[in-house]
Amino acid sequence: MSADEAREPGDPQARQPNAGPASRSSPPPAVGPSAQPAPRRSTSGATGAFSGTTAWARTLGTPLQRFLGTEAGSAAVLLAGAVIALVWANVAPESYHAVWNAALSVRLEDWSITLDLRGWVNSGLMTFFFFVVGLEARREFDLGDLRERSRFALPLAAGLGGMLVPALIYVAINAGGASAHAWGVAMSTDTAFALGMLALFGRAVPDAVRAFLLTALVVDDVVALVVIATVYSSDVALRPLLMALAFFAVVLAMRRIGVRYGLAYFVCGLAIWVCLLFSGIDPIVVGLAMGLLTYAYNPPGDALDRAAELFRRFREQPTPQLARSAESGLAASLSANERLQQIYLPWTSFVIVPLFAVANAGISLDASFLSRAVHSPVTLGVIAGYVLGKPLGFTGATWLVTRLSGGRVLPPVGWASVFGGGTIAGIGFTVSLLIASRSLAGDHLEEATFGVLAAAALAAGATWGVFRLAARLPVARRLPALLGYAEPLLDLTQPVDPRNDHIRGPARSPVTVVEYGDFECPYCGRAEPVVRELLADQGDVRYVWRHLPLQQVHPHAALAAESTEAAGAQGAFWPMHDLLLTRQDHLTGKELVGYAEDLGLDVDRFREDLREHRFAARVAEDVQSAELSGVAGTPTFFINGRRHYGAYDIATLTAAVDAARARAAVTDPDQGRGSGRRASRTT
Numbered sequence: 001m002s003a004d005e006a007r008e009p010g011d012p013q014a015r016q017p018n019a020g021p022a023s024r025s026s027p028p029p030a031v032g033p034s035a036q037p038a039p040r041r042s043t044s045g046a047t048g049a050f051s052g053t054t055a056w057a058r059t060l061g062t063p064l065q066r067f068l069g070t071e072a073g074s075a076a077v078l079l080a081g082a083v084i085a086l087v088w089a090n091v092a093p094e095s096y097h098a099v100w101n102a103a104l105s106v107r108l109e110d111w112s113i114t115l116d117l118r119g120w121v122n123s124g125l126m127t128f129f130f131f132v133v134g135l136e137a138r139r140e141f142d143l144g145d146l147r148e149r150s151r152f153a154l155p156l157a158a159g160l161g162g163m164l165v166p167a168l169i170y171v172a173i174n175a176g177g178a179s180a181h182a183w184g185v186a187m188s189t190d191t192a193f194a195l196g197m198l199a200l201f202g203r204a205v206p207d208a209v210r211a212f213l214l215t216a217l218v219v220d221d222v223v224a225l226v227v228i229a230t231v232y233s234s235d236v237a238l239r240p241l242l243m244a245l246a247f248f249a250v251v252l253a254m255r256r257i258g259v260r261y262g263l264a265y266f267v268c269g270l271a272i273w274v275c276l277l278f279s280g281i282d283p284i285v286v287g288l289a290m291g292l293l294t295y296a297y298n299p300p301g302d303a304l305d306r307a308a309e310l311f312r313r314f315r316e317q318p319t320p321q322l323a324r325s326a327e328s329g330l331a332a333s334l335s336a337n338e339r340l341q342q343i344y345l346p347w348t349s350f351v352i353v354p355l356f357a358v359a360n361a362g363i364s365l366d367a368s369f370l371s372r373a374v375h376s377p378v379t380l381g382v383i384a385g386y387v388l389g390k391p392l393g394f395t396g397a398t399w400l401v402t403r404l405s406g407g408r409v410l411p412p413v414g415w416a417s418v419f420g421g422g423t424i425a426g427i428g429f430t431v432s433l434l435i436a437s438r439s440l441a442g443d444h445l446e447e448a449t450f451g452v453l454a455a456a457a458l459a460a461g462a463t464w465g466v467f468r469l470a471a472r473l474p475v476a477r478r479l480p481a482l483l484g485y486a487e488p489l490l491d492l493t494q495p496v497d498p499r500n501d502h503i504r505g506p507a508r509s510p511v512t513v514v515e516y517g518d519f520e521c522p523y524c525g526r527a528e529p530v531v532r533e534l535l536a537d538q539g540d541v542r543y544v545w546r547h548l549p550l551q552q553v554h555p556h557a558a559l560a561a562e563s564t565e566a567a568g569a570q571g572a573f574w575p576m577h578d579l580l581l582t583r584q585d586h587l588t589g590k591e592l593v594g595y596a597e598d599l600g601l602d603v604d605r606f607r608e609d610l611r612e613h614r615f616a617a618r619v620a621e622d623v624q625s626a627e628l629s630g631v632a633g634t635p636t637f638f639i640n641g642r643r644h645y646g647a648y649d650i651a652t653l654t655a656a657v658d659a660a661r662a663r664a665a666v667t668d669p670d671q672g673r674g675s676g677r678r679a680s681r682t683t
Contacts, residue, residue, distance in 0.1 A: 075196020077350055078429070081357030082453065089362030096362050113277065121352075121359045122434055127273060127287035129348045129356075129430070130225060133191065134291015135341050137218040142296040142337075146215055148489055154401050154409055155212065158418075159219025161397025162425050163187045166389030170381035179378045182439035184232060185448050186385030188224035190429035190456075191217045192353060197460050198424055204467045205420070206482050207659065208413045213421045216394070224431045225285045232438040234280040244275035248289070255293055260336070265290065282438070296337035298630040303333040308552040353430065360433040361453065363446045372443070373450045382451030386426035387458045394422030416481035420466040426459030428452055479666045490641035494625035501544045502573050505535060509542035510664040511657050514638040516546050516626050519561060519580040520554035520587055521634045528581045530650050537650075538657055545577060547622040548634050556587035558619065563592045563606075565615035570601050640664060 089096045100118040115123065140146045146155070170186040195214065198205050251268045259265075269290050276283040310329035314322040331339060363369070373379045398411050398418050411418050429452060436448040470481050496503070496512055515531065517524040535543055547564075549557030560580050567576035579595050580587065589610060596606040609615060629638070637644040637653070640660040646652065 075193060075200065077354045078193055078196070078357055081354035082361040082429075085358045085361035086363070086365065088358075090364055090366075093362075093364055100359050100362075113274070118359045118437075121356055122437060123277065123283055124273075125352045126356060126430070126434070127284045128344055129287065129352050130221070130284050131287035131291045132341060132344050132348045133218075133221050134288040135294055135296075135337050135344075136214070136291075137222070137288075138292050138294055139296040139337055139341075140215055140218055143298065144211075144215065146218075151409075151412075151489065152215075153405075154398060154411060155215040156219050157397040157401045158216040158394050158421075160223065161400075162189070162216065162390050162394035162422060163220060163223055165393030165396070166385030169389040170385040173381035173384060174377045177377060179381075179440065179444050182378070182436065182444070182448065184224070184227050184435040184439065185378075185432050185452070186382045186389065186428070187227070188428055188431035188435070189217055189220050189390070189425040190427050190431065191221060192349065193429050193456065194424045194427045197427060197463070201464060201467060204471055206413065206417060208483065208663075209417045209421055212412050212417070213425065216421070217425070220425075221431070222288065224435075225288050228282045228431070228435060228438070229285045232435055233282050236280045237278060240275045240279040241281065244272045244279060244281075247271045247275065251290070251293065260332075262336075262340075282434075284434075294337045294340060295335055297335045299333045299335075299632050304632050305552045307333045308550075312552075356430060356433075360437065361449060363449050365450075369446065369450075373447045376444075376447040376451075378440070378444050378447040379451040379454070382428075382432075382448055383455045383458065386428055386452075386455035387423075387462065390426040390459070391419055391422030391462075394425055395419050410486035411484055412486045414479075414481040414484040416466065416470040417484070420463050420470070423459055423466055424463040426462070427456045429456060479662050483663050483666050485666060491629060491643040492638040492641040493628040495641075496542075496544050500621075501546070502568065502577075503542055503544050504574065505542040506540060507542070509540050511538070511540065511660045512542045512544060512640055513653075513657070514544040514546060516548040516622070516631050516634055516636045518548055518550050518554055518557045518634040519564070519577075520557040520584055521550065522584060524635045525581050525584050527635045527648050528578075530648060530653065533650050534653050534657065537654065540661075541657060546625065547619045548626045548631060548636070549619065549623070550634060558616070559589060559610065560587045560592065561619045561622075562610060562613060562615045563596070565618050566606050566609035567596065567599065567601060569609065569615075570605070572599050572601060575599050 085096075101116050103114055103116055104120055105112050105114040146152050166186045167183045170183045171180055174180040174183075191214070194217070195210055198210055198213070247268050251265060251272075254264060254268070269286055273283040273286045276286060307326070307329040310322070310326040314326040395415075395418050399415075401409055402411065413421070432452045433449060436445055436452070440448050470478060473481060492514060496514065498507060513531075513534070515524075515527070517527075531543060535541055547561040549561050551558050564573055564576045564580065567573055576595065576599060579599070583591070583595070592610065593603060593607050597603050626632075626636075629643075635648065637648060639656050640663070642660075644653070644656055
């Protein structure tokens with residue numbers, strides 16, 4: 001017997017085949033005689049109750065999901081801010097105007113900045129709001145549907161059409177008057193308010209509608225801020241503008257060389273803000289620009305491995321120095337875009353934007369004002385622009401792009417959803433009031449504010465009506481009307497192959513759930529009964545398990561994955577899979593051989609397969625496919641090729657499966673009927 005043959009697989013020098021990406025950590029433990037299975041580890045106590053998502057999953061949950069969820073919650077807070085402003089302005093108008101018109105100065109020697117309190121909110125705090133908007137826009141370009149640039153044409157057209165038509169309607173109604181210059185008031189959608197109202201309508205609105213609307217409103221926000229900076233700014237002073245450009249060049253240089261110190265970017269951003277303020281250009285554009293420069297990416301596996309190693313060192317020696325190293329390592333594994341959204345999104349949603357509403361929505365609603373407002377071309381132009389122009393421009397531009405492309409470019413949702421997206425886009429609040437405060441004054445400003453508030457109420461009611469009518473359609477017409485026929489952009493790079501993948505359920509199914517899992521991961525163990533319940537309740541779902549052993553934190557995971565493949569070679573992949581997920585604390589080589597004996601397998605063959613690592617390459621294939629799909633943690637689910645973010649409790653997974661089935665019924669009727677032609681590899 002050679003020296004290599006004499007060594008156990010757990011020996012660091014033992015011979016191993018090239019295992020590709022899966023071989024980046026320590027070798028698997030030794031295989032030995034049979035051992036009695038141990039009971040499953042408790043999932044209570046120290047680990048806490050099952051929350052439906054891991055800490056990793058909460059961190060990696062798409063910013064789009066959190067953005068929509070947070071804005072839905074903040075919609076009520078924003079509405080409350082507007083109500084407070086109206087009540088305050090009508091009960092105590094003197095104090096309302098006295099507070100927001102009060103001057104506040106920041107002085108340093110002979111240099112000072114003086115703005116009224118409303119100005120500090122509108123030009124100062126709102127910079128952070130548009131910074132978050134820029135972060136989300138960047139995320140859509142890097143990780144969202146806009147990462148495929150060919151898909152940008154349609155939301156670009158929808159966004160521009162939804163701005164141009166309302167502005168033209170406003171100009172037509174106000175033609176010849178001094179108020180015609182304020183055409184920008186009827187142009188822009190309040191992204192947060194619109195998405196929040198959509199969320200309040202519940203499941204009547206498909207998630208794809210919110211995603212499509214957000215991509216179109218990225219264009220809306222960018223164009224609106226460009227209009228503010230160029231059309232509604234005062235005379236531009238050249239010297240401070242050049243200084244602002246110089247500081248921005250410094251930001252670009254720091255980004256180019258990879259500077260990661262947030263304080264450096266904050267100081268440069270503050271300098272740009274001050275320079276633009278003195279130049280006469282509204283400085284809120286700084287926020288959007290800085291957000292657009294902040295990359296978004298899924299955490300790479302090597303960064304997570306480094307973070308795990310730093311935490312392991314801290315666990316072994318808990319010193320302040322190692323604590324700081326572990327903290328910085330964990331933070332470095334996430335993109336700056338992700339971290340900054342987590343910091344600023346709650347503040348902008350629940351503090352800054354509601355405060356903006358309090359500062360700008362206060363108008364006196366007495367009888368004389370209402371009589372004047374309902375006949376004012378300013379009010380009528382704003383209402384007509386938003387309630388009529390937005391859906392016409394939004395839907396018309398989408399239809400035009402689809403027609404000109406010969407049907408090659410389709411909206412990601414049905415036409416009822418497109419029109420509903422256009423009606424909800426008629427909620428213009430934040431940017432509308434900003435432009436109104438810069439382009440109008442006196443009675444015209446109050447009339448524009450009233451028009452914006454009235455249009456928001458009418459747009460919300462119209463949207464509710466659109467989706468209520470769509471819900472009354474027969475199923476055969478409702479699904480295409482809401483979901484459309486466009487093929488979704490897939491996140492799973494390696495398609496399911498029945499000749500190679502392990503599959504439970506029908507060989508051909510309208511819904512395929514792929515899970516990347518680790519047999520030693522406790523969260524995979526907690527997800528297993530959820531998956532079982534899902535398959536029991538949903539008889540037409542096809543389930544695929546793929547290996548992703550996280551060896552930096554789970555030293556037995558790779559050998560456990562190989563053991564299921566060795567069992568699969570003897571026709572027992574799923575029995576071994578199920579058994580290991582109930583024995584997650586007992587996955588040594590000796591115990592794995594014991595499980596093979598309990599399952600009635602050829603133990604000698606099984607032991608030899610593990611000792612020679614004959615299935616390491618097969619496990620490595622799954623690991624490589626995970627890396628290509630941007631998966632770095634477990635469990636990660638894909639449903640019909642789209643990554644499922646967030647919770648994996650039964651209610652959430654069932655809702656995701658139902659949505660995928662509905663879309664499959666529209667885009668592939670044969671698949672929607674679930675007619676099967678091929679047998680799965682295993683059952």
